[in-house]
Amino acid sequence: MARLLFGYDVGSSSVKATLMDADSGKVLASATSPNVELEIIAKQIGWAEQEPQTWWQHIKITSQKIAEQVKFEPGDVKAIGISYQMHGLVAVDKNQQVLRPSIIWCDSRAVPYGEKIAKEIGAEQCLKSLFNLPGNFTLTKLMWVKENEPELYSKIDKIMLPGDYIAMKMTGEIKTTPSGLSEGIMWDYAKEQLADFLLGKADISQNLISDRVPTFSIQGEITAEAAKELGLKEGTPVSYRGGDQPNNALSLSVLEPGEVAVTAGTSGVVYGVSDQKNYDKLSRVNVFVHVNHKTDAPRYGVLLCLNGTGILNSWLKHNFVKEGIDYPQMNEIAAKVPVGSDGLVILPYGNGAERTLENKNIGSSVHGLNFNMHKDAHFLRAAQEGIVFALNYGLGIMKNIGIELKTVKAGHANMFLSPLFAEAFATVTGASVELYKTDGSQGAARGAGIGAGIYKGSEDAFVGLEPEKTVEPNAKLTSAYAEAYQNWKNVLQNQLKS
Numbered sequence: 001m002a003r004l005l006f007g008y009d010v011g012s013s014s015v016k017a018t019l020m021d022a023d024s025g026k027v028l029a030s031a032t033s034p035n036v037e038l039e040i041i042a043k044q045i046g047w048a049e050q051e052p053q054t055w056w057q058h059i060k061i062t063s064q065k066i067a068e069q070v071k072f073e074p075g076d077v078k079a080i081g082i083s084y085q086m087h088g089l090v091a092v093d094k095n096q097q098v099l100r101p102s103i104i105w106c107d108s109r110a111v112p113y114g115e116k117i118a119k120e121i122g123a124e125q126c127l128k129s130l131f132n133l134p135g136n137f138t139l140t141k142l143m144w145v146k147e148n149e150p151e152l153y154s155k156i157d158k159i160m161l162p163g164d165y166i167a168m169k170m171t172g173e174i175k176t177t178p179s180g181l182s183e184g185i186m187w188d189y190a191k192e193q194l195a196d197f198l199l200g201k202a203d204i205s206q207n208l209i210s211d212r213v214p215t216f217s218i219q220g221e222i223t224a225e226a227a228k229e230l231g232l233k234e235g236t237p238v239s240y241r242g243g244d245q246p247n248n249a250l251s252l253s254v255l256e257p258g259e260v261a262v263t264a265g266t267s268g269v270v271y272g273v274s275d276q277k278n279y280d281k282l283s284r285v286n287v288f289v290h291v292n293h294k295t296d297a298p299r300y301g302v303l304l305c306l307n308g309t310g311i312l313n314s315w316l317k318h319n320f321v322k323e324g325i326d327y328p329q330m331n332e333i334a335a336k337v338p339v340g341s342d343g344l345v346i347l348p349y350g351n352g353a354e355r356t357l358e359n360k361n362i363g364s365s366v367h368g369l370n371f372n373m374h375k376d377a378h379f380l381r382a383a384q385e386g387i388v389f390a391l392n393y394g395l396g397i398m399k400n401i402g403i404e405l406k407t408v409k410a411g412h413a414n415m416f417l418s419p420l421f422a423e424a425f426a427t428v429t430g431a432s433v434e435l436y437k438t439d440g441s442q443g444a445a446r447g448a449g450i451g452a453g454i455y456k457g458s459e460d461a462f463v464g465l466e467p468e469k470t471v472e473p474n475a476k477l478t479s480a481y482a483e484a485y486q487n488w489k490n491v492l493q494n495q496l497k498s
């Protein structure tokens with residue numbers, strides 16, 4: 001009898017699903033929906049919302065697409081895992097009905113609320129207990145709702161993260177995890193429990209917070225209704241959920257101290273694992289509970305996030321280059337100009353407040369444009385270089401709290417499909433980059449196998465996972481990239497001063 005695993009990855013751009021053979025680690029089918037990026041509702045500058053019901057619709061569509069690709073017995077699916085976009089706020093009433101669109105990860109309206117409560121509590125206590133300043137996360141988004149939508153707030157029975165919402169739709173149960181609470185900045189690292197002191201200061205009832213389950217565990221079973229909608233068997237366990245970046249690390253088998261994962265999708269993230277209680281005093285990089293954290297074997301994920309990554313490349317494709325030119329062609333065009341883009345600089349900060357810039361929202365901008373020299377190729381290269389440079393700028397912060405890059409792992413997807421981007425990242429950071437054919441939905445499937453006890457341990461879960469290629473730093477270009485990075489950094493610092 002086959003042992004199959006289903007993994008779902010609910011992103012802000014799309015929903016992905018994977019059906020995997022647990023014993024071989026082979027992907028039997030995968031699907032993505034929709035074919036274009038999901039809509040992000042922006043009613044005001046700095047706002048970003050999505051309808052949770054839309055995620056569920058695309059969960060159903062991807063399930064149907066997989067059923068059309070490969071025949072399988074629903075009873076052979078032994079477990080389901082969920083990966084999801086981090087930091088979002090979903091609010092439901094007592095009937096589990098969504099009360100408002102989800103305020104998602106790149107929405108920056110809650111920044112003032114984070115600043116206010118951090119000042120009230122004191123930065124020292126926040127960092128000691130939360131490893132982060134409250135910032136622009138799930139809790140402070142709820143504080144915004146409480147103040148600005150009091151009538152709606154009074155109807156809230158539970159709040160949850162996007163992945164908790166999908167699990168609720170599958171199982172009828174509202175749960176969360178320690179890792180999930182930490183990404184909402186609601187986890188007390190000193191006490192290993194819900195940060196009740198923070199909720200008290202924010203005047204948020206603990207009753208609004210979901211009960212906790214371990215990240216790897218039987219967290220609920222598929223209801224009859226959900227089974228019918230997904231084409232699965234009633235009673236199939238949901239046995240794993242993780243935010244997209246901890247889950248991306250899991251998908252690459254980045255679980256132990258010193259290991260580092262990188263992703264460059266809509267946002268760009270460097271995620272390093274540590275066993276040390278350490279943090280950035282300005283909270284420019286964040287520390288979360290990693291998926292395999294245990295009290296007696298702590299594992300923390302140190303996360304550097306750049307909001308404007310693939311979304312910049314996508315913007316150029318849809319608004320700048322000629323119609324019909326695809327991403328591979330954009331990469332080829334970009335490679336026609338030299339390192340440094342002949343002095344053209346793009347700052348990629350156009351997707352909300354940036355943590356590495358202390359939650360400033362300076363927007364994206366172009367500098368050094370020469371009408372007689374610069375062409376479309378310069379813009380395309382300057383965008384890719386700007387993303388790499390912005391990530392490298394954040395890496396300087398990570399190094400100060402003990403995260404070093406030597407070898408990093410990344411999915412061979414999104415921006416890393418660009419040879420120029422991969423080589424630039426390796427050369428600028430000085431790290432070897434191992435590229436794997438995996439994604440968040442595959443990581444969720446493997447996580448489901450761990451949570452359901454199908455695998456004896458994490459090593460068994462990564463059968464079949466091997467790097468497709470390794471990109472080494474280009475020694476011939478080290479000097480040119482160093483000069484280009486310094487030019488880019490000077491522009492950024494001038495912008496921050498203005």
